[in-house]
Amino acid sequence: MDREKRKEQILDCAKKLFAEHGYYQAQISDIIRDANIARGTFYRYFTNKKDIFVTLLENFYERWVSEVSLKRKMMDLETIPPEEHFRHRVQQSLQFFAGDPYLSRIFLRMGLGLPPDMENTIKRLENQILELIVKDLNLGIKHNNIPSDIDVTVTANLLIGATLRIAYYYFAEPAKQGGAVKDVEAITDEICRIVLPGLFLKHTGAK
Amino acid sequence: MDREKRKEQILDCAKKLFAEHGYYQAQISDIIRDANIARGTFYRYFTNKKDIFVTLLENFYERWVSEVSLKRKMMDLETIPPEEHFRHRVQQSLQFFAGDPYLSRIFLRMGLGLPPDMENTIKRLENQILELIVKDLNLGIKHNNIPSDIDVTVTANLLIGATLRIAYYYFAEPAKQGGAVKDVEAITDEICRIVLPGLFLKHTGAK
Amino acid sequence: MDREKRKEQILDCAKKLFAEHGYYQAQISDIIRDANIARGTFYRYFTNKKDIFVTLLENFYERWVSEVSLKRKMMDLETIPPEEHFRHRVQQSLQFFAGDPYLSRIFLRMGLGLPPDMENTIKRLENQILELIVKDLNLGIKHNNIPSDIDVTVTANLLIGATLRIAYYYFAEPAKQGGAVKDVEAITDEICRIVLPGLFLKHTGAK
Amino acid sequence: MDREKRKEQILDCAKKLFAEHGYYQAQISDIIRDANIARGTFYRYFTNKKDIFVTLLENFYERWVSEVSLKRKMMDLETIPPEEHFRHRVQQSLQFFAGDPYLSRIFLRMGLGLPPDMENTIKRLENQILELIVKDLNLGIKHNNIPSDIDVTVTANLLIGATLRIAYYYFAEPAKQGGAVKDVEAITDEICRIVLPGLFLKHTGAK
DNA sequence: AATGAATGAGCATTCATTCAT
């Protein structure tokens, strides 16, 4: 268990450094300095640089799956109004990114030219996010809440792009320009206000 | 003029490689191999690696200014309906990114940890895009087309995030998953369909 | 302590190479080959090429201060005849250069165009040597052993030039032309023979 | 003849640059920039970098032969008192170096590690100077003006070292510390004052 | 387990020289 703790500590230092300097510019030397361990010790916990980066990404991925993806399934579409359902998801996503700004930064500003493993992990997460939203949209269509002739892929990308961008802008940038960090709640409201009218069909009183 | 041509050729090769492998992984050796020039020749045209990358970025920046930013000002808000105005801008932006997939890829997947000059160039372009949209939104509010209580910064980021993401997804990814490359026109319609209703006030018949 | 030993060994190899080929022509590749270490190992001990060269120079400088400059102060001008005093200094200087021919060679044939740090270290040593001699001459003048109307700067330069040249000729040149390496003692005698009569006032019997 | 002029001009620029930055740090690029000629033009006048440097050195060498070495032979040892003879030589040498500070600087601060040709040219000049002085000293001994038991090589090196050092100090250093540039005449007097008494035998009244 | 000295492939950059125009 002590070993696990140490590993966590190294991961934390690495996360911070990767978030600040990116994969190539964050060096093993920096990590072991910040983690206060010897060079060789690092390699007792991670096989190589790629490994620690992928570990970080996988953690992020798993957390996303459990905190956003799985939770969403639990929500009962039957009882909750669809707009409220949508709202919850946006809020959950923003909350997730706000919860770990360093990892968000790493994920949201992933550069080109990373080793294939990493690219794959990222692609995997991105695709899963995309698919989840597409599934949601299709569900909305099936339930007659969303018009059946929208392009779900474009729409899903629109929603993802908007959400990630806002998450990056408000939670992952080091020096925030707009003064105080915005409230997740308030941002969620704003997003819904713009997107909901075009996305959901108006429910006429009598159903 | 011949010199200009050669420089262009080197830039083209570099662009492709940066788009594929990113800044750090695209090596001078690759560039000179692809451009079929000697090592020293490269340094006759660019002072260093950073220089060629920044040049690429600046080109992109200038083209954006002239092709999107400037053109937008010319549109007459008085005669064109505001929704149509918005539609044009989205279309222009998508068209711009579609026009140079390589550069778009470089720009849209810019990694962390780049030399400060580059970060600045990127930040500059991003901020200018943001400001332009904010200005547009404020104009819409002033003209009573957009509700005055929206958060313009959140909304602008939403629009940028959505547009860039879609541009990246459809035009800058090397292996397209969804089959044929989508039509700019069609995507524009889709975006407008989702966003317009929530963004613009309904004009009641009697004005 | 082992680390110190290794550093010393690298310095020794570098000294030899710098003495033979000068700063620019002695390459890191040569040093690591002669020192039988890997490229990276060199940079564990010295931050760069300049560093190892300056280290060599500083060593030389410090040794000169302790072996020649400080020792000289200890000599009692009251009890020792001034000519004898002068003789000691010449001998000490020659001994110093003879003691480390490689470093002497580096120091005595320092080329133009070296990085400023090095130039400064050299200038510092040269000036200190000059000042020490000027001080000595002034002391001789005060004690009425040296005529008060000599130009101390010209004289000091004359003595330095003569000494360094002879040191270089007899101790620092790789292929000795004149057969056997001369004895420090004998050379000292010769120098004194030429210079003393013109430098020191004749002490008439009754003082 | 125009060609000769152009060559001279290039040599002048190169001389200045070599004097300032040394052989390795003075680049062809600098020379052609200062000489205001094209890259290729340089190579029409000199086969390579070494060539122009050696040319400079050879010029210096030849000038020394004609201005110092040859002139000295013409002086009649029979009619001129030996001390006066010595004085002339010192003055001539100083004058020579004072006459071309740039070249003096190049010659007097020649670094280690130069291509063999150059080393040879330098050695040749140095040896010739040495030999000339040795010959002079031997002549003095033969004429009974100089004690026969001095070590001519040590003495010659002493004289050369002293003279070159003073020449460098007063004429070849860019920023002179001691205020105004000293007069050749005055320096000569000073040197003679120190060295003559020990070098020359006292001529007793009756010869 | 922990350490940190040693490693060496790899990279950006320089600069004297060539040669087609």
Next chain:
DNA sequence: CATGAATGAATGCTCATTCAT
């Protein structure tokens, strides 16, 4: 003769990884 674009061998330095202690 003059030009200057092109060349590429050579060099200093970096940094992820290994391994003996």
